[in-house]
Amino acid sequence: MELKIQRAIVKFGMEDLYEYSDVDVLIVGAGPSGLTSAKYLADKGFKVLVYEKRLSFGGGIGGGGNMIPKIVVQEEALPILKDFKIKYKEAEKNLYTIDPAELIAKLAVGALDAGAKIILGVHVEDVIVRDNPPRVTGVLWRWTAIEISGLHVDPLYTQSKALIDATGHGAEIVQIAAEKNPELNIIIKGEKSNWSEVSEKLVVDYTGKVAEGLYVTGIAVCEVFGLPRMGPIFGGMLMSGKKIAEIIEKDLRG
């Protein structure tokens, strides 16, 4: 029986890797904004792939606020919660509490049932570029385990029409693209201290394209554009994820 299991996994798993070497949209990071964008993009019919460096999804959601298992969203985000069938409870005017575990699981199911593919344990270490005009056309990735191990192993490729950095505070993908390719003309301003009210709005406003083929969503937006950060309030993350889906739809179909 072991041989059958082995060959089923190698054969069907590798068919997936082969198939997903070339996608419409590649999202790096399976946190709130990444998963939200995955669902709406898959809903629109794109071939969507999400790479997550950990072995499960949720990004910074799982620890709630300083480990207290509760987080909040504001009224504007309720339609998205409804799209994902996530329960919420009014805490006070325009502020709703939700369960972190449910938010993680339902965001993932939402994305998966819409047709997005999520591959866990993947570390993206570089981007693929072309010039004239300069653009980003995919990534170089390795299993996170290789990254942690420090072993010297070459990466593989994934090709994308649109690449979304949904990696959170460090904006890791934009950072790499900026540092290694001056011709992309990306300037990273660095996240500012906390101002929840203002930042929840700005993070959605600034969500968008940073170079041809490269987009940013979620808290990584604050890092790139020098916006204040927020705390354990997730409405802006979800709305940013939805907005980037709309922008990319326009760009890819435009």
Next chain:
Amino acid sequence: MELKIQRAIVKFGMEDLYEYSDVDVLIVGAGPSGLTSAKYLADKGFKVLVYEKRLSFGGGIGGGGNMIPKIVVQEEALPILKDFKIKYKEAEKNLYTIDPAELIAKLAVGALDAGAKIILGVHVEDVIVRDNPPRVTGVLWRWTAIEISGLHVDPLYTQSKALIDATGHGAEIVQIAAEKNPELNIIIKGEKSNWSEVSEKLVVDYTGKVAEGLYVTGIAVCEVFGLPRMGPIFGGMLMSGKKIAEIIEKDLRG
């Protein structure tokens, strides 16, 4: 706005902690068998709480087989997949492949929608015991972050009628109970080398109670009863989770 967020989280999060200090069934480990048992127990109307040491769920599922993102189940487990609305694809006779990310997310949603509560980032470090007759009545837990930090901090309690060890290979909860309380008469035989066919059956057969108030499910069953292990095949895990739910229902209602 920060003050409102802060107080909403502290107030509503702590109400949950207060409420979930006392449950019918406490499951340690949000991997395949733990989440399966959570759903079926919650379906039966029990107050169910799951503690997971990481900040997301899925246990060993997320890495597929040696990172190849595909795992398998056998035919007997298909009804459970259907209960959770998980897609599968026939690989060959009696062997079906499933997507690891989907398995994680749908198991969690299944448990949550049935009414189970999942709290992430919780490390269970000891059990509560009573004697005459000896029995286990709950656990001592701390945030995983405290465990990792090595800081000397006292735990809190959670009281349970039934405690399920769904922690996987180490059978951590049974291990602690056995080592510290000889009067529970628990002997841990240690997992044996791999024999997938045989072990997929035995792991279900041996699923059950190990002491008053303490049950074991999933791969931890192999550790406790000296059974062979299996590999990236998950049917036995799911069926063991379902079976422990039935056993506990009988014990608590009996």
Next chain:
Amino acid sequence: MELKIQRAIVKFGMEDLYEYSDVDVLIVGAGPSGLTSAKYLADKGFKVLVYEKRLSFGGGIGGGGNMIPKIVVQEEALPILKDFKIKYKEAEKNLYTIDPAELIAKLAVGALDAGAKIILGVHVEDVIVRDNPPRVTGVLWRWTAIEISGLHVDPLYTQSKALIDATGHGAEIVQIAAEKNPELNIIIKGEKSNWSEVSEKLVVDYTGKVAEGLYVTGIAVCEVFGLPRMGPIFGGMLMSGKKIAEIIEKDLRG
């Protein structure tokens, strides 16, 4: 009984966290200057909260001078020792030795009995800001255990009218405020080499406000204003703590 203990701690502990989400003065660091300022500010009737990253207080006091369990103060600081009922012994003209353990314990009791609240094991990781004019209105904090663990967990907030950086050599809070918020116009000059006599005076002279809502006391003053450091002599620390209390009283009541 476990359930009663559990619920008493969750209920009453969380009431404190709720209550102390909003304070007059928030002091970061329970070393000599932080605790001194806590006492005098609480004496003046302010609602005072102290966050300390370790699980006990005392900062750099406990190791005496290179572990020899004795430290010194000069004559000008004796009135403060008397306020805290700390014993001292003349070593030679204008130089008194004190017991480090007693200094720690009595500074803490002085602050607590005056009505200040001290919460241990708290790591402040960012500040809350507002603009026009730019000002600091509180902090973002997590349990130190989370910080050490490296887990990705969102912080909580505490709102303050005055925030005091009493974190010692690194001036951690001022550093964060300065780096992330150029509009606060804070320049950190960096501590200079040792000149005890001069620095004991200058550290008190320079104690004060560094931005709207943000103050600095103790050895952090040397870091911010480029003053020489001192060694295991603590008079300047105590006097700086007392002075900042007077400045803040004026600012908040003015």
Next chain:
Amino acid sequence: MELKIQRAIVKFGMEDLYEYSDVDVLIVGAGPSGLTSAKYLADKGFKVLVYEKRLSFGGGIGGGGNMIPKIVVQEEALPILKDFKIKYKEAEKNLYTIDPAELIAKLAVGALDAGAKIILGVHVEDVIVRDNPPRVTGVLWRWTAIEISGLHVDPLYTQSKALIDATGHGAEIVQIAAEKNPELNIIIKGEKSNWSEVSEKLVVDYTGKVAEGLYVTGIAVCEVFGLPRMGPIFGGMLMSGKKIAEIIEKDLRG
């Protein structure tokens, strides 16, 4: 001025080390039971020294219950709280909450003002023994910093008539004495799982002498005598500390 500070610390600090090379009672561990016993023993006129491995006191108190800053005591311990002037608040019948920071600071001030000496940053690594009859007559200690550094450095000595192990869960001193000196006939049974009600009583009952010259108090009692542990309830700790003081008074004066 630096030279004066230097010489004041070396001279007066070393006089203390010289003086405290020989004491009536040496307590290892400045947690709740250690500090309580220190106060009552010093009150009785003994020369008392406390060695604490960290650079501040409080043992496991500072983290409250799983970092929630609140702990509890039962009614029987209220007289001790009163002796130390520690505030408490009734949570429910026979259960009182106290502030962890205040408990730490007031226990320390109580011990110090009674005349006990506390030296911080000291790691006890072995005991001094004599035979015929076998007895413990002191300890070998090094700065904790040396222990952490892994450097090969010889210890110093402290001589005692009575040595109290108040080191908590590991019962480190009794452990060393037992392992290295079979003729002391000490058997360590190992702490059992939690049963707060029973263990709060037993920990006081079993507090006492484990070999000539060697005593045990606090949670270390559970380790040595195989008692169940408790959680963030501290009445037993305080009463154990008071009881060991009475036993030693009888032994040394008897």
Next chain:
Amino acid sequence: MELKIQRAIVKFGMEDLYEYSDVDVLIVGAGPSGLTSAKYLADKGFKVLVYEKRLSFGGGIGGGGNMIPKIVVQEEALPILKDFKIKYKEAEKNLYTIDPAELIAKLAVGALDAGAKIILGVHVEDVIVRDNPPRVTGVLWRWTAIEISGLHVDPLYTQSKALIDATGHGAEIVQIAAEKNPELNIIIKGEKSNWSEVSEKLVVDYTGKVAEGLYVTGIAVCEVFGLPRMGPIFGGMLMSGKKIAEIIEKDLRG
């Protein structure tokens, strides 16, 4: 071009993994004895696979003797050197020096050109067993990077008719088989101190089968059978590798 590279590697690499899921002989360890046995077994027409945990071959050869880049063999091993076309130089009667780098490279080329497959970076973590009679039928393996990373990821399988432990000092495979499967009746005696002359002979004499389906060669033989070790002399290793090939040929063809 990236997509072409990606798909060529995924397709052809995975065909190899699929193909090599089931082999005649699986050798764990690409040191001197493992590579020697690989060549002679492949020469005999068996389907041979070598798993090596590092990302290159050679085991303990590369460091010579205490980093001095020279090792020795005795006269009896010269025919094997000739089979592999390895140069040697007489040092004195019956003792020849060889170049460590050449030994590594030529052993590997010898094995590869004979038709053996070597896969690098593979950590074998368990064996597959069957009972009645008890026998070993393959292994569970993961990328070494996963092992180093500490991530919780399920292994894959490889099925074998004969499994050779050529892992060196720890005899890792025999160790696992023995510890987890008492019915295999394997007793590990532990390597003894050095006696080069005697041990160079005994290591060849004891080379052989340790359980049905499981064989041992090279320095692991000393570990299993309690023989003295040798030092930087490699004749015994090569001759043991050749001998195990002959034994397995007989067993598989017998």
Next chain:
Amino acid sequence: MELKIQRAIVKFGMEDLYEYSDVDVLIVGAGPSGLTSAKYLADKGFKVLVYEKRLSFGGGIGGGGNMIPKIVVQEEALPILKDFKIKYKEAEKNLYTIDPAELIAKLAVGALDAGAKIILGVHVEDVIVRDNPPRVTGVLWRWTAIEISGLHVDPLYTQSKALIDATGHGAEIVQIAAEKNPELNIIIKGEKSNWSEVSEKLVVDYTGKVAEGLYVTGIAVCEVFGLPRMGPIFGGMLMSGKKIAEIIEKDLRG
């Protein structure tokens, strides 16, 4: 016998170290480009020495593409594969797959049989320089084990007419030479993101001399000259190794 082995290794190993203190060409790094250049240079009659920091050769080859054991080369590199007798298989037009283990072993045998010397476990930590004109005349090296250990130990020397940096991504040797010797006028531009097609050509074009006595080959060329990187395609590496051999031949014989 031990004494004979000992003295044979010390005597003959040290004769090698003595002899190889002074070489025509010193290559740092035994990866694809380093080994290729070693063979062609030795073929031309130069005294060639390769220092490799690990205890075996192959650089980044052994992990294939993200651990999938297969790598590719393009058509232009086939003549080199033939020189080294390495098998290849057409994947599609102008793209051939090869076995990583075979590539490593045959590159090494090719270099060794041509007469190059490879010493493993050597860390090069600095270069030897002369001025007027500024030139590099050799290296300072220590065993890698010393480097890892952090012990303070002086290096030894090796003198060379031509020194090749074949260390890969970091271009470690050129980096050291540039940082410590401004008069060499070396500017390191830093590797750019991936563009396989372009970079496979440019890496060969830019292969060459960076200062008198100092040359660069392989992926280190991208680091030095700011070229895009490639992925698990190795044709450029091999062709760069061959080209540097031709350039150096001209320079040394010129």
Next chain:
Amino acid sequence: MELKIQRAIVKFGMEDLYEYSDVDVLIVGAGPSGLTSAKYLADKGFKVLVYEKRLSFGGGIGGGGNMIPKIVVQEEALPILKDFKIKYKEAEKNLYTIDPAELIAKLAVGALDAGAKIILGVHVEDVIVRDNPPRVTGVLWRWTAIEISGLHVDPLYTQSKALIDATGHGAEIVQIAAEKNPELNIIIKGEKSNWSEVSEKLVVDYTGKVAEGLYVTGIAVCEVFGLPRMGPIFGGMLMSGKKIAEIIEKDLRG
């Protein structure tokens, strides 16, 4: 000039390694007892070699007592101090203080000027044995740097007529010999707690042979024979070193 330095070191250093492959007495550990024995044995005309794992000598001397730079010896050891020209100062009756730095340096000079060879940075990892009768005839050693690095590198040999374990608390050499060679019939009793007066005498009394060819001196004697330890008093160490020299002289000349 670099080439000359290189070749002088390789040539003359290696002549020493060759020459010192075979000695009369090999002492492991350059602490107080090891260096003392080295001097007296060299004085008697033996070819003496000392291996020390650190890069300088002195063992536990350098840290004095808990870093206070002073140690003591009793009257009986004064003749040895005189032999080494070490200054001492009476502290009180029969107790003399000495300077740790001077003790280290003069012990080393004493040994060297008597003709002993000291090689630093050497880790002894095993012994060479013969049977019938069982005896120890030398050691296997590697540079300490290799040990720390964790690299897999074979050791070299040194042959001895008498091997002295002067490694201190762990009695590392006797430990290895005992564990790996049951036929040597060595039982290690483990050091007991401190009793300075008694142990200073017993350590000299028990100094001697533990197996044919293997001797023990210094604090390792306490480990082997189950004697109490002492603290920063070094008379016993020196006298034990002198005594072992006398015993070995008799055995080798016997």
Next chain:
Amino acid sequence: MELKIQRAIVKFGMEDLYEYSDVDVLIVGAGPSGLTSAKYLADKGFKVLVYEKRLSFGGGIGGGGNMIPKIVVQEEALPILKDFKIKYKEAEKNLYTIDPAELIAKLAVGALDAGAKIILGVHVEDVIVRDNPPRVTGVLWRWTAIEISGLHVDPLYTQSKALIDATGHGAEIVQIAAEKNPELNIIIKGEKSNWSEVSEKLVVDYTGKVAEGLYVTGIAVCEVFGLPRMGPIFGGMLMSGKKIAEIIEKDLRG
């Protein structure tokens, strides 16, 4: 007896610390240049103190050249060897080999017998400064163990008329003085690559004062003045140590 040992060490050790709080010359680093300067300065009648961060002396001497236990000096340094009674052997014209262990021990004995005091295990972490004119008047130091432990402990002071940085490659003391005190106008140029012949001369030429009260000797000279480094040749180190002694004599007596 333990009490006597304890009090002798505390009393006499502390008298030394008290006495050596104020010296003529403080040398940081007990390597070749530091110890050489210590001897010649003590010979001239100065009160000399050496602080060494390790627990023994010798700096980088003990590892010889890449662990081969031999180092070299040139002819010009022979008079210094003679002053210290160190044996040497001609290797070739103007190049002599010496034994590293002997060099360490004899340099130390030379310094000690001349009257210098060496305290081991001391980490210097800052300097004492005065202005108008800016000058260095001593250091702040802690036990190295504290530094390694990372504990927050205040330093002690030592006052000096002349402070010598003999810390080797990093020039640690000059580095600290330069970074923290711009008014000292010290610019650190950074060591260059190796050119032994030239650097052996320049290191002596540049030996001298870097600021009022602060001097530099040995390899730290290369770091400060941007000179090439040398390798395992030690003549320059010894001559630099002798020269700094002469310069300081002039400055202090001048």
